[in-house]
Amino acid sequence: MLFPIGLVVFVCSAAARPLHNSSEHASTSWTQSGEVRSAAIKRLLEVFGMEDPPDIHGHKQPPQYMLDLYNTVADVNGVTRDPDLLEGNIVRSFFDKSRNEQVDFRFNLSSVARTEKILVAELHLFKLRPQSTQTLNRHHFCQVSIYQQVARGHKNSTQKQKLLASRLMPVHSTGWEVFHITEAVSSWMMDEGGNIELRVVVQSLGGGQMDKKLVRFASGRNHHQSKQPMMVLFTDDGRRSTIQKNADLNDTTSSLPQAASPSRSTRSLGSTGKEGGSTHCQRRPLFVDFEEIGWSDWIVSPKGYNAYYCKGFCSFPLGQSMVATNHATVQSIINALKLVDGVEMPCCVPDELYSISLLYFDEDENVVLKQYNDMVVGTCGCH
Structure with missing residues (x-):
């Protein structure tokens, strides 16, 4: 109830101000919003190892060889089937x-x-x-x-x-x-x-x-x-030394849902995708749409991917379904018995991460297939 109340207070107070102040506030908010988006896109580019998005002119068709190679190493959602399928990264x-x-x-x-x-x-x-x-x-x-x-x-x-x-x-x-x-x-x-x-x-x-x-x-x-x-x-x-622990799996897609991409209404960053209304620690959908970001002109595949995120409570007692570490179990006991002041419950965080493969045009209009580690949440656990 805090958000609706806060919103009403904000609207009422804004209505009580002179019109020119409201315009100035809206302009400032818009500028700040634009700056935040610019900073966020810049940080996301750094995650993908780039300084600026490639400037691609006209429609380009990638070589069939690269398309076939991508389909061999990645599933329809871009999740790498097995990091060892590719020579290098x-x-x-x-x-x-x-x-x-x-x-x-x-x-x-x-x-x-x-x-x-x-x-x-x-x-x-x-x-x-x-x-x-x-x-x-x-x-x-x-x-x-x-x-x-x-x-x-x-x-x-x-x-x-x-x-x-x-x-x-x-x-x-x-x-x-x-x-x-x-x-x-x-x-x-x-x-x-x-x-x-x-x-x-x-x-x-x-x-x-x-x-x-x-x-x-x-x-x-x-x-x-x-x-x-x-x-x-x-x-x-040099990044292959940090390959996640699922590298020995024959097909990581067997543990990942193959559902179609969620609708735009459920792709927002704050979407929880209430799965059965459960509040315990679990994986929730989080779709990253490259078209909405403005990258669809240079990224060939995938058009977006489900990164997932972890949300929920790690309440005592921690069951096996919560993939809790021994330390998390002890911490939950200390918290439940109030043996030490200020000790919180364990946090719901990614327990296993998968890589994705991206097929895209670089700034010289060469076609690149690149693997990125730790991009998709496989499982969540209490830590």
Whole structure:
């Protein structure tokens, strides 16, 4: 009853004031509200490891590879199925920046922090169907080699091109081809960083040059976005050492409800979602809606997630359903028997936390898959 009474007092007192004072008060309240929202959004960005939200122009379509990878490691609510499914905790996909018609590609890796450990680096190229069939019957396989373009005058350069990967490939095949270039990219990031330039060389088994119409790879200039050359990096930024204790579960989603997102009327920060009217310590719904925050233009998936929160009383005696620690049990006994003044009852707090996976565009419009620890309450307990 305190809130309605306070509201009536506030309205009555406001009505008794001169009109210009009311306008000034409303203006001040609005300014303070805007400042609070700005500070809250800034703090939330820090939780997601960003200083400012990425500025994305126009509608962008993420690579199918990244969408498939996200669906493998996260459920429909964004909850990470198993932290060990992913190599590292950040996956980035970079599109070719050269956008030429030839076989030279350039990838800007400046968004990767020097402190991150490169675990896996892959070059993804889409092999097109042959345009020429005149020499197709004479060539069944070709040698495809990936070279790194080393600028003249580079402190470690002894040659202009450095061989990174090479393998035989059927001439008539079509589809995605993946080349592993982890060692080269890791070395490049330690020494230089920034743009890395690669060249694809296709030769016959005899070492001669192949007809360019016979063996072709999609370029970023003349082909659909779904076939663009792409580099994929799996990195670890050092946060994996704090993975929560549910890491050994095969599927964390088995213990999380899969209900649809609650309506907007129940998504407010103060919603308790009265579950059967119970007042004992338990988990309550708390939906974080990225669209309401204004982040829907750069976050691909999920559109929001249920973070949950803990609320309720840890009253004596503490039953098994309250997941109480031994210390909490002793504290509740001390409180119940009034053995020591000022000792409160244990608090209802998260007992187990799960991570979520976020798929989004960064400031360079690269697509990033990143895991964030301790984002979803799994269970609540008295501590």
